[in-house]
Amino acid sequence: MEDFVADTDYWTGSVQWEFTVKSAYELRCGATVCDDGKLWQTIHNYKGLQRIKIFLWLACLGRVLTNSERVRRHLAENANCIVCGALVEDVNHVVRWCPQAIGAWSSVIKLSFLSRFLSMDFKEWVHMNLSDAARMVSNPDNWDLLFGAICWNLWLGRNAVVFDNPLEDRGTVLERSRRLVERCLMAFGTAAPELVVQMRNGATGCTATELKLQQCMAEGWFFANSDAGCRIEDGSATCGGVIRNHEGRWVRGITKFIGVCSALEAEAWGAYMILLVARNLGINRIVLLLDCMEVVRLANLEYLPPGALTIMMYFREILSYDWCIEVHHIDRKRNRLAHDLAKLADGSSLCPIHFPHPPDSFVMSDYANGIG
Ligand SMILES: [Zn+2]
Numbered sequence: 001m002e003d004f005v006a007d008t009d010y011w012t013g014s015v016q017w018e019f020t021v022k023s024a025y026e027l028r029c030g031a032t033v034c035d036d037g038k039l040w041q042t043i044h045n046y047k048g049l050q051r052i053k054i055f056l057w058l059a060c061l062g063r064v065l066t067n068s069e070r071v072r073r074h075l076a077e078n079a080n081c082i083v084c085g086a087l088v089e090d091v092n093h094v095v096r097w098c099p100q101a102i103g104a105w106s107s108v109i110k111l112s113f114l115s116r117f118l119s120m121d122f123k124e125w126v127h128m129n130l131s132d133a134a135r136m137v138s139n140p141d142n143w144d145l146l147f148g149a150i151c152w153n154l155w156l157g158r159n160a161v162v163f164d165n166p167l168e169d170r171g172t173v174l175e176r177s178r179r180l181v182e183r184c185l186m187a188f189g190t191a192a193p194e195l196v197v198q199m200r201n202g203a204t205g206c207t208a209t210e211l212k213l214q215q216c217m218a219e220g221w222f223f224a225n226s227d228a229g230c231r232i233e234d235g236s237a238t239c240g241g242v243i244r245n246h247e248g249r250w251v252r253g254i255t256k257f258i259g260v261c262s263a264l265e266a267e268a269w270g271a272y273m274i275l276l277v278a279r280n281l282g283i284n285r286i287v288l289l290l291d292c293m294e295v296v297r298l299a300n301l302e303y304l305p306p307g308a309l310t311i312m313m314y315f316r317e318i319l320s321y322d323w324c325i326e327v328h329h330i331d332r333k334r335n336r337l338a339h340d341l342a343k344l345a346d347g348s349s350l351c352p353i354h355f356p357h358p359p360d361s362f363v364m365s366d367y368a369n370g371i372g
Pocket residue numbers: 081082083084085086093097098099
């Protein structure tokens with residue numbers, strides 16, 4: 001504040017002349033804390049993964065189940081950070097102040113801006129990073145995506161420690177986040193040219209899928225869809241899948257709770273589970289449709305790259321059985337049935353729940369033509 005201001009018997013920092021901490025903060029920092037409407041709109045426009053978008057939204061609402069939030073809800077007695085021992089673990093601590101967070105941010109934020117970056121108002125911070133952080137970051141390309149991915153991976157990393165459930169996808173927060181951004185860009189079709197070419201060779205193109213599907217619409221063939229889901233309460237993963245016959249009639253649906261794991265792992269689980277069910281039903285001609293390009297790519301590779309997920313190995317083993325099977329990519333919009341099944345998993349059991357008939361809550365006419 002300015003040093004020489006005339007004394008008044010009212011607070012000059014707000015229009016109502018009433019003192020609030022917020023107005024004092026704004027006066028002190030000379031910045032306006034961004035208004036919430038703009039913030040929600042910015043988060044809404046986030047073009048990365050849905051689960052990251054939801055995480056950022058919950059983080060700004062202060063609803064992420066960190067230890068301090070668990071204490072507030074009388075679910076826990078201790079608000080400490082289990083990772084570093086800090087007294088209060090709130091979402092700001094997890095994604096900004098915990099040592100691994102500081103480590104990640106300090107490699108991507110310009111040094112001269114780091115302390116401002118780490119100390120600004122949380123909501124303003126999220127808003128800035130999703131809208132315009134070019135002056136603070138070393139490389140502004142797709143920064144909004146990388147920012148979201150780093151926050152998300154910090155949260156996953158924290159959960160892996162708290163629940164003693166190591167992440168399958170090893171590597172630093174930054175490495176995992178960059179891989180996530182790459183996968184996002186691949187899904188948008190804006191990845192580096194060589195990646196796009198590779199995908200076309202892998203026959204994951206949608207036109208190719210359409211053609212194949214036409215050919216396979218014959219009696220004796222079955223279609224399976226699978227998808228991963230994410231519970232917004234705690235970010236834990238679920239998966240779901242459905243098998244239908246060549247006429248689009250329901251044969252079997254499943255849903256399964258997985259727990260904390262990467263999105264890719266959850267997608268692979270979904271694909272594996274539904275094929276296991278198909279085997280058990282004695283099906284021997286099947287087309288598996290997923291909306292995760294990465295799993296489709298890994299399914300169609302001749303060899304898995306070293307360090308691949310264990311579940312991916314199981315999935316590929318089942319692909320190698322003696323049956324006619326094809327794995328194709330499908331647009332997310334046409335994979336809604338599997339997606340909605342994934343949302344039914346409730347976490348009470350790790351065993352898959354089977355649906356010999358469509359769940360009562362589903363309006364089957366909403367899911368067009370047996371594929372979508
Ligand atoms: Zn900590």
